[in-house]
Every structure is written in structure tokens, then in C-alpha cells.
Amino acid sequence: MLKFLLYPFAVLYGMIMWLRNRLYDSGFYSSIQFSVPVICVGNLSTGGTGKTPHIEYLVRLLQYEYNLGTQSRGYKRRSRGFKLANETSTAFDLGDEPMQFHLKFPELAVSVCEERMTGIPSLLAVRPEVDVVLLDDAFQHRSVKAGLNILITDYAQPFYEDYILPFGNLREQRNAYKRADVIIVSKCPADLGREAQEQIIGHIKPIAGQSVYFTKIQYGKCYNFFTGHEVNLHKDQHIVLVSGIAKPEPMLQHIEAQVAAVHLLKYPDHHYFTAANLDEILETCKNWKDKQPVIITTEKDATRLTLKRELLQDWGIEIWVLPIEIAFLNGSEDFDGRVRKYLSSMREIDAVEGFEEIL
Secondary structure (H helix, E strand, O other), X not given: OHHHHOHHHHHHHHHHHHHHHHHHXXXXXXXXXXXXXXXXXXXXXXXXXXHHHHHHHHHHHHOOOOOEEEEEOOOOOOOOOXXXXXXXXXXXHHOHHHHHHHHHOOOOEEEEOOOHHHXXXXXXXXXXXXXXXXXXOOXXXXXXXXXXEEEXXXXXXXXXXXXXXXXXXXXXOHHHHHHOOEEEEEOOOOOOXXXXXXXXXXXXXXXXXXXXXXXXXXXXOOEXXXXXXXXXXXXXXXXXXXXXXXXXXXXXXXXXXXXXXXXXXXXXXXXXXXXXXXXXXXXXXXXXXXXXXXXXXXXXXXXXXXXXXXXXXXXXXXXXXXXXXXXXXXXXXXXXXXXXXXXXXXXXXXXXXXXXXXX
16 A cells, blocks of 8 residues: 555656656757766666676676776765775775775776766876776766666566656666667576577567677675685585675575575665674674584675674684676677677777877
């Protein structure tokens, strides 16, 4: 009943977003296109589609060919304005996901800014060598015209079955998917067959020029929170899984299949751990007195737990980090080729413009 009471607000919000998009489409509001290639990774829903591991996939794909920079809003950070990651940065400065990028890819120029329109020039001013910018969660930031728009939708809750906020989880109308160049259906079952994929593509109704891909979640090797050394799960272990991500259930199932028992402590997405939270974690570990439990958390959560590193070290309890990655169901060659083709075309444009300037 409460959800249906929210329906009028969803209609009002949808009208506002429709008008905003119409003003951009008509040219009344202008979009800035930058000289460097800009790849946007975003979604139509409020989160939980797996943007972060897809950004990391792009970084691994391109990091040896280009000087990459990322820009995010820096959700729930304690700072404001443009910030560039450095050796003293924390999750308070950048937010958890940008901090994760910074820790995993030290050569990456990681930046945050509320407004991408001013944030990108700020990034290029301090890191002029950056020749490709990856925008995280910027599909609705139409003030910047990305050269390649990648839209991610969750297999379990695809945009074509969802509704506008607050009745559903969509930030704008379903037909906004038409702005995307690439659509990725994320978190798919590993055994999702071609027939099921074709049915999903039929629901999406891609327009001319759009490509649809399917990815699944996979997990990397656990490593020690304090030392970074790789560690192995085994069947006799008891695990306390500490999660502040939107949908921890797949990770829970992955760990449960490999150990004796798992206790999940679930916190809100992007949650900064309080003293009471840490007490709860410690007490949960103590409840398994003779089992010597191990705490496992995600890389995103680890950036926030690092703020309490000294206290955690005093516990004398093993804390491990489990990386979340993605893999393409039908091979990544076509997707990789699409990304590289876009970047190659931008290099060719730069080369022609540079030659014309010389003439």
C-alpha cells in the first residue's frame, strides 16, 4: 500500500526528468564534449548493478596503452569539490570506490568531483598526460557528452521491468537506455544460455548501433588485509562476512560453498563503520571461541575499515579481503574491440587535427 501511495511522486519525478532530457535533446541545455576520449559507465537504477568491477575491467584492458584517469562523484566522502588521489588520501577524502581504484591501480589518476563538467578540466589541468577519462556513474550527467556510453543493468532487476523513483528504482524513464552505445546485463548466472540471452535482448529492444553484452560476477584470490599476501579458503574455516555493499548474497553463497560456516553482518551500502559496528563484529568473532574465525570483507569495505586499521590490528584476528571481478559470458573480444575502435577513432581525429594545424 505504501508503495502505491508513492506512485504520484514517481509520476511527478518522471515528468521532471522527462522535461530535463527534452531540454538536453533539443539543445536548450548544452553538453560539453572534451578533446580527450571520455567513456561513461553508468546505469538507470539507483545502484547495485556492479559498475565498479566493470570500471576495473576497463582499466586492466587499457592501462598499458593509454594514460588513464577516472572521475567519480565520490559518494559519501567527507570532502567537497575536486580532489585528486595522492599518497595521503583516505575514503573520507575520495569515497570508498575511488579509494579502491587508487589502492589497486597506483598509476591511475583517480579524481572526484560533484560536477563532471568542471571536474574533467580540473583533472586534465593537474594531470595533462591523461589521454582517456573513465567516468563512473555519470549516465545522468548530460552536461558532459561522453564519446562512449556504457549502460549496466542488473540481470535480477533489469531496467525494462523497473519503475521511476520512488515507486521503483529508476533515476529516469526506461527509454533513456537509447542514449547508450553499449548495454551490459550484469550479474548473470554463469550458465545463462544463448536462448535466454536472446529473450533478454528482445525485452531491451536495442536500437541501431547498440551492442548488448552479458557479464557474470567472479571472485579473485583472497588476500590478507594487513599484509596483502594471498591466502586460501578451506573447508574447516568459520567466517564472519562483513559487508557494506548493496547485494552481498552472491558473495555469501560463494564463500559458503567453500567453508564450514559463515555468519553475515550486513551494513548499508557505502557505510562507514562506527565503534558500535566494530564491537558487534568483535563480539560475533568471540562467539566462535574455539573456531578461530576469519573476518572476510570486500575491497570496497576494506577502504573504510582501513580508517580503523590500528584498532583492528589490536584484535589479533585474521582479516581477509575478497576481490570482486567480472567476466563476459560469450567472451570479451567483441566488447574489447568496440572500446578500442572508439579510442582508435579518437586518435585518428587528433592526428588529422594536428596535421591541419601544422599546415
